[in-house]
Amino acid sequence: NKYEVKVYTGDVTGAGTDADVFINIFGEYGDTGERRLENEKDNFEKGAEDKFTLDAPDLGQLMKINVGHNNKGASAGWFLSKIVIEDIGNKRKYDFPLNRWLALDEDDGKIQRDILVGGAETTAISYIVTVFTGDVRGAGTKSKIYLVMYGARGNKNSGKIFLEGGVFDRGRTDIFNIELAVLLSPLSRVSIGHGNVGVNRGWYCEKVREAGEDPALIQPFSLTCKYKL
Structure with a gap:
């Protein structure tokens, strides 16, 4: 199956990141495993939309994603607006809004988050x-x-x-x-x-x-x- 992943970086000062960004998509039948999102030199710039296609087994109904980065580079902190995933095979679309920092020196200092469909962060x-x-x-x-x-x-x-x-x-x-x-x-x-x-x-x-x-x-x-x- 194919999953189209659209990543929206926020339009705030310093929102973009130079770090390596990873995602794991979880569904009722399993998960994709951790995947690095990269297809251009300047992915994840301020206010940008980046699009990726992931090949994976059919995960069924999607439940959550885990997204984060490795904090590499001079400008590692990242403000993630949302991620939208389209399940091509099953013709379903899922929204994962966040509107929070993934940065050691911003917000709560986390660089990795679990996000449920619809945007709620998971009970920890x-x-x-x-x-x-x-x-x-x-x-x-x-x-x-x-x-x-x-x-x-x-x-x-x-x-x-x-x-x-x-x-x-x-x-x-x-x-x-x-x-x-x-x-x-x-x-x-x-x-x-x-x-x-x-x-x-x-x-x-x-x-x-x-x-x-x-x-x-x-x-x-x-x-x-x-x-x-």
Whole structure:
């Protein structure tokens, strides 16, 4: 099936972004997986409409999208007005209005959001993720760290989550409060990595620990790494 994705960047000062933009479309039969949106050098300029075509299995009735960027570039912050998706095969159109920033230094600091059809942001489930950087020479990194959490039931996963605001210095423990629209607990696995950009790119991951604000809802999960990425 084909999905036409129209992305509308807001007409406010600094609205455009130079970062890499990603989307995951969720329907009743599954999701597209994370897809990078790029077909021109200057996508996502202030006040612009960008159009993309994605090939994917039939997702059925669309439910939500996850959209975000990797915060790369000199002008990474992005004001997203809305996304309109047309299901070509089933001749249906879905509106995902947002009118909010995806920027570390604007609004609530998020660069990734879940949006339901019609524009409501999803009710969040809070996960507490603790990342331990090893206490060995050269362990720290300035690269962007991300993780993906996979649920044990079915094939649901969180998509790529960038751990914003982390320091990841040698011997350091960084704690993140992550809000997702989906309950993944119990987790089957966690994948963690980095963007491999900047000075001191390599990183020694000691371990990752996940828990929930509501212990009755989310089972703890721990991943021991002890190797350099």
